Structures are given as C-alpha cells and as structure tokens.
Amino acid sequence: xxxxxxxxxxxxxxxxxxxxxxxxxxxxxxxxxxxxxxxxxxxxxxxxxxxxxxxxxxxxxxxxxxxxxxxxxxxxxxxxxxxxxxxxxxxxxxxxxxxxxxxxxxxxxxxxxxxxxxxxxxxxxxxxxxxxxxxxxxxxxxxxxxxxxxxxxxxxxxxxxxxxxxxxxxxxxxxxxxxxxxxxxxxxxxxxxxxxxxxxxxxxxxx
Numbered sequence: 001x002x003x004x005x006x007x008x009x010x011x012x013x014x015x016x017x018x019x020x021x022x023x024x025x026x027x028x029x030x031x032x033x034x035x036x037x038x039x040x041x042x043x044x045x046x047x048x049x050x051x052x053x054x055x056x057x058x059x060x061x062x063x064x065x066x067x068x069x070x071x072x073x074x075x076x077x078x079x080x081x082x083x084x085x086x087x088x089x090x091x092x093x094x095x096x097x098x099x100x101x102x103x104x105x106x107x108x109x110x111x112x113x114x115x116x117x118x119x120x121x122x123x124x125x126x127x128x129x130x131x132x133x134x135x136x137x138x139x140x141x142x143x144x145x146x147x148x149x150x151x152x153x154x155x156x157x158x159x160x161x162x163x164x165x166x167x168x169x170x171x172x173x174x175x176x177x178x179x180x181x182x183x184x185x186x187x188x189x190x191x192x193x194x195x196x197x198x199x200x201x202x203x204x205x206x207x
Contacts, residue, residue, distance in 0.1 A: 019122035038109035050112040101133040
C-alpha cells in the first residue's frame with residue numbers, strides 16, 4: 001500500500017506542474033525581422049528559465065538560446081540571427097532579426113524551467129515564419145550615381161570615337177588650301193599670259 005502511494009505521488013505530482021507552450025500558427029516578418037510570441041501555461045512561478053528557438057519541422061537546428069533570471073526578464077543573443085525579448089506573466093515575447101527569405105520555415109519555442117524544481121520542459125507546436133523579401137528598389141542616390149556612370153561611359157565612348165576627327169579636319173583644311181592655291185596660281189598664270197598680248201597689240205598700233 002505504501003509503495004503504491006509513493007508511486008502515485010511520483011507519477012501525479014509532476015502532472016500538476018505540467019508545462020504547456022503554445023504559439024501562433026503563422027507569423028510574417030519584414031526586412032529580416034519578425035515578432036514571435038510563445039505562451040506559457042504553468043501553475044508554479046518560475047524564477048530561472050532557459051529559452052531556445054529551433055528551426056525546422058522537428059526542431060533540429062537551434063537558432064538561439066538564452067538563460068533568463070526572472071528578476072531581469074530581458075534577454076538577447078548574438079549571431080547571424082539575433083533573438084531579443086522579455087518574459088512577462090505567462091508569455092515570452094521575442095523579436096528575431098537577421099532572417100532572410102530562405103529562412104522561411106517552422107520555428108518552435110522550447111522553454112525549460114530550471115528553478116524552482118521540479119525541472120520542466122515544454123516545446124511549442126510551432127509557428128510558420130514567413131520572411132518577406134525586400135525588393136532591391138533603386139534610391140535617389142543610386143539613380144543619380146548610375147546616371148553619372150552612364151554619362152561618363154558615354155563621354156568616354158564619344159572621345160574614343162572622336163579620335164580620327166582632328167586628322168580628318170586637318171586633311172580637309174590642307175585640301176581646301178591646296179585647291180585655293182591652285183585657283184590663285186591659275187588666275188595668276190592667266191593674267192601673266194594676257195600681259196604680253198596686250199603689249200604686242202599696243203606696239204602694233206604705234207605703227
């Protein structure tokens with residue numbers, strides 16, 4: 001009888017301290033940041049907890065983890081994905097930053113009650129975290145920078161294409177000068193050939 005009573009106490013006392021963790025079904029984040037809330041249902045008042053976040057259907061990849069003393073209920077973690085938040089009455093509010101579109105997945109909260117005893121552990125049902133990709137829209141500075149680069153490249157192309165033009169101008173000038181010189185020479189020769197004929201006519205009229 002005593003053994004049965006002891007077994008009953010061992011089996012059913014922890015059930016009175018059962019820890020249940022629940023999460024929203026779907027959460028949407030923007031610009032790599034998403035809020036996640038994990039509700040805690042427990043009869044005792046915990047003082048020390050371990051909060052962890054797992055990624056995946058079966059929660060194999062640990063994203064972040066932090067030990068929290070309820071006297072200072074705020075926590076933060078470091079890494080590519082950062083988790084920060086606080087613990088209030090029956091609730092863990094987290095802000096997850098550093099996520100990308102490829103990180104869209106199911107995320108589970110794991111809560112461990114370390115003190116006071118007994119040790120309790122609860123895992124949430126999981127939240128589908130959807131990370132919305134931010135389009136790479138051009139800003140005013142990037143637009144002006146691209147315009148300046150395009151103008152510079154166009155100016156370089158014009159300078160490269162204009163390379164033979166001075167030579168062409170020189171050839172045109174030389175050709176024009178030579179043509180004008182030939183005309184002047186022809187006129188001079190014509191005028192010089194007319195001068196002897198006039199002089200012979202004048203000498204003939206003297207007779």
